[in-house]
Amino acid sequence: xxxxxxxxxxxxxxxxxxxxxxxxxxxxxxxxxxxxxxxxxxxxxxxxxxxxxxxxxxxxxxxxxxxxxxxxxxxxxxxxxxxxxxxxxxxxxxxxxxxxxxxxxxxxxxxxxxxxxxxxxxxxxxxxxxxxxxxxxxxxxxxxxxxxxxxxxxxxxxxxxxxxxxxxxxxxxxxxxxxxxxxxxxxxxxxxxxxxxxxxxxxxxxxxxxxxxxxxxxxxxxxxxxxxxxxxxxxxxxxxxxxxxxxxxxxxxxxxxxxxxxxxxxxxxxxxxxxxxxxxxxxxxxxxxxxxxxxxxxxxxxxxxxxxxxxxxxxxxxxxxxxxxxxxxxxxxxxxxxxxxxxxxxxxxxxxxxxxxxxxxxxxxxxxxxxxxxxxxxxxxxxxxxxxxxxxxxxxxxxxxxxxxxxxxxxxxxxxxxxxxxxxxxxxxxxxxxxxxxxxxxxxxxxxxxxxxxxxxxxxxxxxxxxxxxxxxxxxxxxxxxxxxxxxxxxxxxxxxxxxxxxxxxxxxxxxxxxxxxxxxxxxxxxxxxxxxxxxxxxxxxxxxxxxxxxxxxxxxxxxxxxxxxxxxxxxxxxxxxxxxxxxxxxxxxxxxxxxxxxxxxxxxxxxxxxxxxxxxxxxxxxxxxxxxxxxxxxxxxxxxxxxxxxxxxxxxxxxxxxxxxxxxxxxxxxxxxxxxxxxxxxxxxxxxxxxxxxxxxxxxxxxxxxxxxxxxxxxxxxxxxxxxxxxxxxxxxxxxxxxxxxxxxxxxxxxxxxxxxxxxxxxxxxxxxxxxxxxxxxxxxxxxxxxxxxxxxxxxxxxxxxxxxxxxxxxxxxxxxxxxxxxxxxxxxxxxxxxxxxxxxxxxxxxxxxxxxxxxxxxxxxxxxxxxxxxxxxxxxxxxxxxxxxxx
Numbered sequence: 001x002x003x004x005x006x007x008x009x010x011x012x013x014x015x016x017x018x019x020x021x022x023x024x025x026x027x028x029x030x031x032x033x034x035x036x037x038x039x040x041x042x043x044x045x046x047x048x049x050x051x052x053x054x055x056x057x058x059x060x061x062x063x064x065x066x067x068x069x070x071x072x073x074x075x076x077x078x079x080x081x082x083x084x085x086x087x088x089x090x091x092x093x094x095x096x097x098x099x100x101x102x103x104x105x106x107x108x109x110x111x112x113x114x115x116x117x118x119x120x121x122x123x124x125x126x127x128x129x130x131x132x133x134x135x136x137x138x139x140x141x142x143x144x145x146x147x148x149x150x151x152x153x154x155x156x157x158x159x160x161x162x163x164x165x166x167x168x169x170x171x172x173x174x175x176x177x178x179x180x181x182x183x184x185x186x187x188x189x190x191x192x193x194x195x196x197x198x199x200x201x202x203x204x205x206x207x208x209x210x211x212x213x214x215x216x217x218x219x220x221x222x223x224x225x226x227x228x229x230x231x232x233x234x235x236x237x238x239x240x241x242x243x244x245x246x247x248x249x250x251x252x253x254x255x256x257x258x259x260x261x262x263x264x265x266x267x268x269x270x271x272x273x274x275x276x277x278x279x280x281x282x283x284x285x286x287x288x289x290x291x292x293x294x295x296x297x298x299x300x301x302x303x304x305x306x307x308x309x310x311x312x313x314x315x316x317x318x319x320x321x322x323x324x325x326x327x328x329x330x331x332x333x334x335x336x337x338x339x340x341x342x343x344x345x346x347x348x349x350x351x352x353x354x355x356x357x358x359x360x361x362x363x364x365x366x367x368x369x370x371x372x373x374x375x376x377x378x379x380x381x382x383x384x385x386x387x388x389x390x391x392x393x394x395x396x397x398x399x400x401x402x403x404x405x406x407x408x409x410x411x412x413x414x415x416x417x418x419x420x421x422x423x424x425x426x427x428x429x430x431x432x433x434x435x436x437x438x439x440x441x442x443x444x445x446x447x448x449x450x451x452x453x454x455x456x457x458x459x460x461x462x463x464x465x466x467x468x469x470x471x472x473x474x475x476x477x478x479x480x481x482x483x484x485x486x487x488x489x490x491x492x493x494x495x496x497x498x499x500x501x502x503x504x505x506x507x508x509x510x511x512x513x514x515x516x517x518x519x520x521x522x523x524x525x526x527x528x529x530x531x532x533x534x535x536x537x538x539x540x541x542x543x544x545x546x547x548x549x550x551x552x553x554x555x556x557x558x559x560x561x562x563x564x565x566x567x568x569x570x571x572x573x574x575x576x577x578x579x580x581x582x583x584x585x586x587x588x589x590x591x592x593x594x595x596x597x598x599x600x601x602x603x604x605x606x607x608x609x610x611x612x613x614x615x616x617x618x619x620x621x622x623x624x625x626x627x628x629x630x631x632x633x634x635x636x637x638x639x640x641x642x643x644x645x646x647x648x649x650x651x652x653x654x655x656x657x658x659x660x661x662x663x664x665x666x667x668x669x670x671x672x673x674x675x676x677x678x679x680x681x682x683x684x685x686x687x688x689x690x691x692x693x694x695x696x697x698x699x700x701x702x703x704x705x706x707x708x709x710x711x712x713x714x715x716x717x718x719x720x721x722x723x724x725x726x727x728x729x730x731x732x733x734x735x736x737x738x739x740x741x742x743x744x745x746x747x748x749x750x751x752x753x754x755x756x757x758x759x760x761x762x763x764x765x766x767x768x769x770x771x772x773x774x775x776x777x778x779x780x781x782x783x784x785x786x787x788x789x790x791x792x793x794x795x796x797x798x799x800x801x802x803x804x805x806x807x808x809x810x811x812x813x814x815x816x817x818x819x820x821x822x823x824x825x826x827x828x829x830x831x832x833x834x835x836x837x838x839x840x841x842x843x844x845x846x847x848x849x850x851x852x853x854x855x856x857x858x859x860x861x862x863x864x865x866x867x868x869x870x871x872x873x874x875x876x877x878x879x880x881x882x883x884x885x886x887x888x889x
Contacts, residue, residue: 015043021163024199039199074125076111077137077184092132096120109137126168136184138168142208142473143179145172145197153201154537155488160200164192174541178208180474201296223357230354233285237347240277241340245862247274248340271323271337278316278339286312286346302494304533308349310498311528315341315861318521336518338525338861345529345865355873370469370552373425373444378409381453398456402447410443410459417452421445426464426555426808464808471557471806472548481565483540486833490537497531497844504848512849519849522858526847530864535839535871539832542879547825550882555808556818563804567788567822569769573717573815574748574760574782576774577728577735580792580812581714581742582704584775586617588624589685589705592676593698602697604630605655606690609648612638617686620702641665645688656691657700663689668696684730684737711742713812718743720819723768727751727759727782756782773815790815817887824885832875839871 013020014036025037027044038044086104089111093102098119103112111134113125129136145157154172161170161181172179181193190207197205247270250256260267282290289312292305319337377388381399391409394400399415402408408421420432423445432448435441441454443463460466501524508520544561551558558564578584591599607625610618612635625632633651640646644665645658656662660677663670668691670677676699677687685703689696717724727748728735735749748759756772760782763770772779772786783789783803791803792810807814846859 013037013039013043015046020196020199021159024160024163074113074115076113076125076129078109078111078129078134089129089132089134093125093128096124096128099125136168138182138184140180140182140474141190141193143181143193143197143205144208145177145179146204146206153203155490156200157197157203160196161193164196167193173545174538176473176541176545178473179205227354227357230350230357234347234351234354237281237285237343237350240281241343241347244274244278244343245340247271248337268323271319271339274337274339275316275320275323278319278342281343281346282312282316285350289346289349302498304494304531306494307497307528307531308345310501311525311861312342312345314521314528315339315345315525338521341525341861344862348862348865349529349868352868352870352873355870370465370472373407374465375407375409375444379403379406392460394456394459396456396459399453400456401451401453403451404447404449406447408441408443408445408447408454410456411463412441412443412454412456412458414439414441414452414454417450419450419452420448422448426468468552468557468808471559472552474559481562482829482833483544483561486536486540490533493531493533493536493840497527497533500844500848501525501527508849519858522861523847523849526859526861526864527844529861530843530847530859530868531840535836535875536833538872539836539875540829542876543825543828543832543882546879546882547821547828550825550885551805551818551821554814554817554821554887556814556821557806557808558818558822559804559806563788564822565826566769567771567805567819568826570722570771570788570819572723572725572763572768573771573773574725574727574763574786575714575744575812576756576772576779576782577726577730577738578704579775579810580773581710581726581738581744582706584704586620586686586702587705588620588700589703590680590701591698592673592680592701594671594673594696597692597697600628600630602690602692603628603700605633605650605653605692606657606700608633608635608650609638609646609655609657611635612648613640613646615646617688617702621688621700654693657688659688663691663696666691666694668694670696673699682733682737684734684741706738706741707811710812713816714742714744716813716816717819720816722819725763727756729753753779754781757785760785771815771819773812790818820887821885824882828879828882832878835878836871836875839867843867 015038020037020039022037024039026040027038029036029038029044029047036047038047086106090102090104093099093111093113096115098116099113100116101112101114104110105112111129115125126136154174157179158170158172161167161179164183166184167181168184169182170179179197183193194205194207197203246253246256247260250260250267250270251262260270286309289305289309293302293309296302296306315338319339319342323337375391378391378394378398379386379388379401380394381401386401394410400409400412402419404419414435414437416437418434418436421435421441422432423442426442426445435452442465443458444465458464461470504527505520505524508523509516512519540561544564547564548558558567575581591603593599593602603621603625607622607630610621611632636649638646638648641658641662643661645656645662647654647656649655656666660670670689673689673696677689680687680699680701683703685701687699687701690698690700714724723746724744725746725748726735726739726742726744728738729751730738730749732747732749735747739745739747751759756774756779760770760772764785764787769787771788771790772782773790773792774783775792779791783791788805789803790805790807792807792814805818807818843864847864849858852858
């Protein structure tokens with residue numbers, strides 16, 4: 001399913017030429033018939049000194065000045081564009097209101113569109129292109145963002161990137177501090193992306209490094225250093241905070257009230273020392289809050305750090321004024337100091353940030369575990385000699401030697417030896433898988449018993465493990481649909497809290513009891529401190545990161561948050577029969593013989609004949625004989641009878657194998673074999689009659705066998721409340737026979753591959769949320785049509801583009817596990833969102849003092865800081881609780 005795209009109309013600074021969104025302009029100037037936008041005040045000042053230099057005369061052909069309200073122009077690269085399809089594409093896009101000109105450049109594979117931005121959006125243009133059956137060509141990269149002070153900054157960074165011409169979509173995760181950018185090749189300079197992030201606020205951005213063990217070590221060290229720094233700040237704040245809390249209210253403590261009475265010189269000097277110490281806490285322990293506030297103000301924005309810096313600095317300034325200028329206050333009770341608020345709030349919030357960093361590190365353990373699976377070296381056979389080299393130096397085509405107990409370094413195909421391989425870390429399959437010559441092996445899996453040599457086929461970024469890591473990273477950086485709403489709420493949250501704090505101060509100062517100023521100050525500071533936009537912003541990405549990682553550990557690759565949220569709401573599952581419910585290849589299932597014939601002898605003779613046959617069912621008989629260790633005989637006189645079967649001589653005996661028509665051609669009465677053939681056919685099997693030396697000998701039945709766990713998996717789906725539908729191109733009798741075996745009640749038979757998507761759509765029209773499960777190749781249209789497409793992957797084929805979810809292990813139990821993980825993750829998301837909304841919904845009114853008229857209680861800023869700090873930690877801890885989740889059998 002395609003991801004949403006978003007491109008915004010931009011304006012150009014007439015001085016420096018920089019393009020940006022109109023709302024990001026630092027200044028504007030109005031000239032006759034034209035509004036000019038400037039990226040900075042410097043550019044505006046340059047323009048003011050010589051406007052004529054930058055104002056070209058109107059175009060003689062269009063009558064519009066350059067840079068004015070001319071039609072916008074979009075050059076959109078397309079993945080595929082044929083001459084035959086270009087007129088239809090031009091017509092489809094030309095129907096969008098506001099489009100003035102469309103030109104499809106077939107040779108350059110570009111669509112050039114001129115349109116009026118006031119009437120048409122780029123999103124509408126892209127929608128028209130897709131509706132016409134074309135796909136815009138795009139690329140993806142990930143940027144690592146530093147200086148992200150709070151989760152509410154996410155929307156600001158996304159908007160800045162989407163405003164860059166050529167960017168189709170930008171999605172940021174507060175859990176990983178990474179933003180995934182989808183852009184068209186026309187963007188040219190990728191430095192525009194990092195500059196856009198840096199222009200949006202106090203952030204720095206760099207291209208995210210490829211996932212690797214050394215990079216993870218560096219990132220872990222940086223995180224540990226940040227954690228240690230915050231803990232040092234916490235200990236300093238706590239050391240100052242304890243005596244400050246005690247000495248702030250000496251008249252409440254026996255012994256101190258006599259030593260430090262109110263109004264005494266000793267108390268004044270004690271508070272003076274406390275003021276100096278609390279200032280040190282503000283400067284050292286709280287430095288990041290003031291830096292964040294200042295950087296935000298420079299970019300005309302506010303964040304969580306603005307709230308903390310304002311709250312603590314207001315408390316410190318009030319206390320300092322009360323200490324040095326008590327005569328300004330009408331009541332002595334108003335001259336109490338609140339240095340304890342400054343110190344303890346800073347210390348508690350810093351502790352919360354440290355615990356948050358620690359907890360966030362645990363949510364990315366899935367990626368770390370996947371990276372840790374990759375062995376560091378490989379034993380390569382080159383020039384007849386074996387040598388150990390770094391795995392990064394392995395080339396496709398290299399012969400690699402693997403001994404018992406060693407990890408397989410890259411993907412490949414066995415060329416010598418045989419063994420059993422533990423693939424549980426990739427597929428989730430607990431039992432070792434037997435490997436022999438020509439079998440595929442997956443990098444990072446563990447060789448158990450024998451030694452073997454394999455030829456490398458996929459190395460570096462092309463291995464299954466690298467694909468899995470890339471898919472998991474992309475999914476963890478995506479959003480569930482509900483998160484987009486939360487991000488918008490978070491963006492307005494901080495300004496709203498600041499307004500509430502001012503309103504609360506005014507109300508308490510005007511209508512509050514004496515001393516009104518003290519009460520008003522406490523209410524304003526408490527309101528600023530208790531608000532927690534971070535808990536709101538991180539509620540969803542932390543759960544998503546953990547849930548996607550959990551899926552990867554169970555061999556389930558979830559592509560996006562959209563897929564995860566939709567999978568939690570499914571109520572119908574469509575299963576393709578071949579390769580999904582069944583093994584996807586025929587196997588010998590039954591041998592029915594008349595009296596006097598030996599099973600092994602008949603099968604040996606039949607397999608000898610079928611070795612020469614090209615019929616798709618012949619290989620099943622050959623493999624059945626090989627599995628029983630039967631040696632082939634000497635074949636002579638082979639003849640294929642079209643539509644009937646084959647005739648040959650084996651070891652001097654005449655043998656015929658085929659369908660009912662072959663018996664009729666030979667004039668042989670099948671006897672009781674007729675009923676047996678009917679029974680086998682009713683069970684979805686293909687009966688083949690065997691005639692030996694002119695007499696009917698028996699039946700060999702071949703069928704596409706049902707996977708061992710399909711029946712149990714389908715039963716589990718029903719217990720989850722899902723309607724299970726089987727879809728197949730087979731005839732209805734065969735389809736219903738398979739359906740009876742596995743417990744499927746609804747069957748769609750004789751469906752052509754191109755009609756599978758139509759049948760999925762019909763189920764959707766019944767009001768169902770439908771998942772389609774297939775092999776990702778001929779089922780691609782149906783996978784794309786379904787609300788969620790699940791592809792059964794095998795071995796190294798893990799990047800199936802049409803699927804929203806890929807099951808590495810070729811088993812239907814993965815479908816059950818994927819839906820269970822989706823439901824568990826979304827339940828965790830809703831728990832986090834409920835907790836964050838309830839905390840802020842209840843906390844802010846309490847901080848504003850709504851309980852005071854009824855109970856006489858007013859929330860302390862200290863308790864507000866404690867609650868704010870641990871609200872974020874609680875959200876992250878609840879997300880980490882998902883890691884203990886186990887699939888229900």
